[in-house]
Amino acid sequence: MRKKMACSLPDEVLEHVFSFIRSDKDRNAVSVVCKSWYEMERWCRRRLFIGNCYAVSPRMVIRRFPEVRSIELKGKPHFADYNWVPDGWGGYVLPWIVEMVGAYPWLEEIRLKRMVVTDECLEHIAKSFKNFKVLVLFSCEGFSTDGLAAIAASCKNLRELDLRESDVDDLGGHWLSHFPETYTSLVSLNISCLGSDEVSLSALERLVGRCTNLRTLRLNRAVPLDKIAYILRRAPQLVDFGTGTYSADLQTDVFSNLAGAFYSCKELRSLSGFWDVVPAYLPAIYPVCSRLTSLNLSYATIQSPDLIKLLRHCPSLQRLLVLDYIEDSGLEALSSSCKDLQELRVFPSDPFGVERNVSLTELGLVSVCLACPKLQSVLYFCRQMSNAALVTIAQNRPNLTRFRLCIIEPRTADYLTLEPLDVGFGAIVEHCKDLRRLSLSGLLTDRVFEYIGRYAKKLEMLSVAFAGESDLGLHHVLSGCESLRKLEIRDSPFGDKALLANSAKLETMRSLWMSSCSVSFGTCKLLGQKMSRLNVEVIDECGPPDSRPDVCPVNKLYIYRSVAGPRFDMPPFVWTMDEDYALRDS
Amino acid sequence: MSSENGKRLPETDAAGLNFEATELTLGLPGKSRVTSDGGAKLGSKRGFSETVDLSLGDKKDTNKLGQTQSQIDAREAAPGSKAQVVGWPPVRGYAKRGKKSCKYVKVAVDGAPYLRKVDLEMYNTYQQLLASLEDMFSCFTIRNFLNEKKMDQVNGIEYVPTYEDKDGDWMLVGDVPWQMFVESCKRIRLMKNTETVELAPRTPPKWSRRS
Numbered sequence: 001m002r003k004k005m006a007c008s009l010p011d012e013v014l015e016h017v018f019s020f021i022r023s024d025k026d027r028n029a030v031s032v033v034c035k036s037w038y039e040m041e042r043w044c045r046r047r048l049f050i051g052n053c054y055a056v057s058p059r060m061v062i063r064r065f066p067e068v069r070s071i072e073l074k075g076k077p078h079f080a081d082y083n084w085v086p087d088g089w090g091g092y093v094l095p096w097i098v099e100m101v102g103a104y105p106w107l108e109e110i111r112l113k114r115m116v117v118t119d120e121c122l123e124h125i126a127k128s129f130k131n132f133k134v135l136v137l138f139s140c141e142g143f144s145t146d147g148l149a150a151i152a153a154s155c156k157n158l159r160e161l162d163l164r165e166s167d168v169d170d171l172g173g174h175w176l177s178h179f180p181e182t183y184t185s186l187v188s189l190n191i192s193c194l195g196s197d198e199v200s201l202s203a204l205e206r207l208v209g210r211c212t213n214l215r216t217l218r219l220n221r222a223v224p225l226d227k228i229a230y231i232l233r234r235a236p237q238l239v240d241f242g243t244g245t246y247s248a249d250l251q252t253d254v255f256s257n258l259a260g261a262f263y264s265c266k267e268l269r270s271l272s273g274f275w276d277v278v279p280a281y282l283p284a285i286y287p288v289c290s291r292l293t294s295l296n297l298s299y300a301t302i303q304s305p306d307l308i309k310l311l312r313h314c315p316s317l318q319r320l321l322v323l324d325y326i327e328d329s330g331l332e333a334l335s336s337s338c339k340d341l342q343e344l345r346v347f348p349s350d351p352f353g354v355e356r357n358v359s360l361t362e363l364g365l366v367s368v369c370l371a372c373p374k375l376q377s378v379l380y381f382c383r384q385m386s387n388a389a390l391v392t393i394a395q396n397r398p399n400l401t402r403f404r405l406c407i408i409e410p411r412t413a414d415y416l417t418l419e420p421l422d423v424g425f426g427a428i429v430e431h432c433k434d435l436r437r438l439s440l441s442g443l444l445t446d447r448v449f450e451y452i453g454r455y456a457k458k459l460e461m462l463s464v465a466f467a468g469e470s471d472l473g474l475h476h477v478l479s480g481c482e483s484l485r486k487l488e489i490r491d492s493p494f495g496d497k498a499l500l501a502n503s504a505k506l507e508t509m510r511s512l513w514m515s516s517c518s519v520s521f522g523t524c525k526l527l528g529q530k531m532s533r534l535n536v537e538v539i540d541e542c543g544p545p546d547s548r549p550d551v552c553p554v555n556k557l558y559i560y561r562s563v564a565g566p567r568f569d570m571p572p573f574v575w576t577m578d579e580d581y582a583l584r585d586s
Numbered sequence: 587m588s589s590e591n592g593k594r595l596p597e598t599d600a601a602g603l604n605f606e607a608t609e610l611t612l613g614l615p616g617k618s619r620v621t622s623d624g625g626a627k628l629g630s631k632r633g634f635s636e637t638v639d640l641s642l643g644d645k646k647d648t649n650k651l652g653q654t655q656s657q658i659d660a661r662e663a664a665p666g667s668k669a670q671v672v673g674w675p676p677v678r679g680y681a682k683r684g685k686k687s688c689k690y691v692k693v694a695v696d697g698a699p700y701l702r703k704v705d706l707e708m709y710n711t712y713q714q715l716l717a718s719l720e721d722m723f724s725c726f727t728i729r730n731f732l733n734e735k736k737m738d739q740v741n742g743i744e745y746v747p748t749y750e751d752k753d754g755d756w757m758l759v760g761d762v763p764w765q766m767f768v769e770s771c772k773r774i775r776l777m778k779n780t781e782t783v784e785l786a787p788r789t790p791p792k793w794s795r796r797s
Binding site: 079081082083084086087088165167347348351352381406408410465490541571572573 | 672673674675676677678690692698700701702703704708722723
């Protein structure tokens with residue numbers, strides 16, 4: 001019996017229907033239905049997300065998707081955030097920019113994370129994309145204020161310039177002044193990562209004054225407190241504002257001016273910045289607090305009593321980032337004031353100190369988890385934890401989707417029972433069925449991984465440090481976690497057997513990072529030779545790994561799937577294991 | 587699968603340790619003990635007393651968990667301050683929360699094809715900094731000139747930590763009190779021992795003053 005064609009709708013109709021399909025997953029699903037859908041879909045895909053810039057080559061992308069308007073790329077592995085990936089590792093965006101300049105003259109948006117961006121890249125962008133609108137450089141490096149000046153001078157339609165957490169070389173030159181006086185289309189500006197002297201205040205004030213559509217403005221530390229009022233009054237339509245240094249000698253006129261300026265911002269929903277905050281000036285933000293949904297106080301060294309007073313004014317808060325100065329008492333107050341809380345991040349004020357400096361324990365986290373029914377996302381640094389607390393959290397907050405716990409001292413046991421924390425984390429994965437991201441810490445045996453493999457079926461990203469006892473731990477994760485995409489492990493005794501037994505699994509994941517584990521060089525070679533769609537990269541700063549016996553463990557290993565084959569922009573301390581390895585290296 | 591209750595307690599209990607027993611904490615005779623403020627409290631130019639023996643690079647010292655002896659020693663060092671396990675706890679480097687600034691400097695090693703960056707604000711003492719460099723560049727023997735008798739000839743090559751200061755001069759690391767070093771250091775270079783005779787420090791090199 002002849003099968004009916006899946007679809008014989010006219011192209012225009014298909015295209016129209018596809019235009020409503022936005023998510024990458026859905027687009028990918030659509031593209032494999034049949035050949036004609038694949039063809040139609042690839043011509044009308046406008047947004048691309050490439051989670052690993054080395055998984056595919058620019059040419060392959062351009063060949064398949066000729067009409068892209070927006071691209072997002074990620075480069076270095078996540079652990080690069082903590083300085084574990086040496087400089088020069090890679091993640092260069094220039095090859096992409098060069099190809100896209102020719103292929104996508106109408107490109108509007110570029111979003112990059114953990115990539116190396118040079119001034120040359122920025123100059124290409126400025127010159128070549130006439131309708132360029134959005135540039136987001138998240139945790140990037142390699143460029144200077146000269147590159148920013150080129151963007152400012154040439155991108156007439158720029159809406160968004162977001163440099164969050166990037167490392168920018170200050171070469172002076174007042175780059176902000178390069179926005180022409182006729183330029184008014186800015187909607188979002190985040191320069192919070194810039195150092196002290198990289199912004200001309202008068203240019204900033206004029207820019208803010210003429211860009212009446214400005215919704216997001218995150219200033220850098222150099223902008224003093226007494227300038228904020230002036231800026232806010234020129235932009236009362238702001239929705240998201242980041243202060244600069246929030247510190248000055250207390251003067252009533254400065255205070256009332258500031259409070260008045262905040263009062264005029266009726267749309268303000270998100271605040272951040274607050275470097276060097278002086279508690280006396282905090283009440284200036286009270287006029288906006290009742291509407292605030294997001295508050296980032298992670299640079300604010302204010303103590304618990306001031307935090308409690310502030311939080312009482314914020315009943316609509318959904319997202320809070322704060323230092324552990326908040327202490328258990330402050331978290332208790334948070335849990336009674338902010339019933340809409342969805343995300344909580346508590347950072348350590350003294351991460352490298354041996355002694356505890358604040359009264360923050362597992363109890364603070366438990367109180368928030370018990371009392372905030374919408375809490376989904378947790379990042380928590382503390383110095384003690386118990387299985388009982390974790391079980392309580394798990395049972396009361398089964399809706400958690402992200403749970404990242406960092407007990408500061410590696411391998412810390414349950415402080416009440418001195419047992420490993422296997423049971424506690426086991427409860428988390430068992431009860432929180434939608435958990436997508438998990439970071440482990442504390443004393444953990446292979447048992448916790450057994451639980452994770454058994455229960456964490458939706459888990460996409462797992463971070464492991466100083467945990468486990470044997471290969472069985474890694475095997476449980478690789479064989480059990482069906483949705484796993486990213487796995488990063490350090491200082492854990494996982495090695496060859498688990499990797500070799502689960503090598504096929506690695507092709508279903510974006511990447512695997514292992515450092516200071518027990519994976520031997522021989523296994524790396526074997527994996528590289530066996531699995532043609534994996535790039536197996538050994539990072540070894542002591543010299544070529546084959547100068548040591550095959551049984552020696554490698555220091556750092558990064559495995560990722562790729563259809564582009566091995567990369568060729570590697571520094572001298574990174575080796576790709578593949579069939580040609582032995583030949584190339586001899 | 588048994589869990590080893592209580593057997594794997596955290597590696598360190600810094601308070602209980604005897605200084606002299608560990609490789610990493612040696613002082614000049616008569617100088618005071620390391621404090622968590624490092625050299626800052628001691629007024630004179632030669633005010634600090636930490637020395638570090640960074641003889642390393644031997645994989646044979648790795649215990650089964652992949653930690654080198656130096657990492658364990660590093661965490662057993664000076665009380666009141668935590669010597670660094672590289673990159674732990676996982677806090678983002680660029681934005682030292684609660685601190686006024688971060689001071690990133692590049693670290694180069696002669697003969698090595700890569701650079702690293704360290705944030706000097708993350709450390710309180712020379713000892714912590716050098717311990718961390720030791721972890722990062724674990725293949726090289728780094729020698730502190732104050733500690734000649736601990737020279738380790740395993741690799742045959744020694745590296746001396748030097749830095750470029752605000753005036754563009756290359757100085758030996760350890761020459762000035764810690765805080766002064768943090769403020770004036772622009773970048774660090776681990777130089778091969780043979781080249782250090784060409785340096786022009788503000789104070790004469792230590793070995794020429796030793797009797």
